[in-house]
Amino acid sequence: MPGKRLNENQQRFVRNLVNYFQRELENKGPLLPLNCIQERVANGLDISIHTVGNCLRKASASAKAPAQPSISKKLKTTNSPEPIKMETRDVLYDMYAEDSTEETEEEIHIKEEPEKEIFIKEEPLI
Known part of the structure; x- marks a missing residue:
């Protein structure tokens, strides 16, 4: 089954990531500490850390449950005698x-x- 074709930007990201992992292999360990996930992703894809943060923010915003419609407040006279x-x-x-x-x-x-x-x-x- 044929896979999805990547556009030029996606191919560039894959190349950057492969190069990053090759440098880690030559280094015989991670170039950045493992707990610095966003920095590692930014360094591996050769993009800004702000870009990584923006992508994560957009992904978390779209993953949130749809907002519940606001419950309309009742008039004050509704519960009055x-x-x-x-x-x-x-x-x-x-x-x-x-x-x-x-x-x-x-x-x-x-x-x-x-x-x-x-x-x-x-x-x-x-």
Whole structure:
């Protein structure tokens, strides 16, 4: 069964990794301590350690379980007794009724004082 064909970047990574392991073989042991995993991977693939960290972060983010949809919070009046709900509703309706029937001071002032006509006396020009 044929394997997956590697692109140029992937082939370059394989070559770098083989070269790294050959250097470790010649060294008769690891070039970096075994507990420095990210540094060894970066050195073996000849890439930046930041690139290794970014790849690991992306992989861990995609491996996480899908986020649960947030539970919508219930309204505060949901668990209230029915009489309190009714009283709250009545207060709100009364406030709304007051706002809609209330006239502004300007409207009242206009109704109280009708516009006055001003007559200008014309004098003959000499």
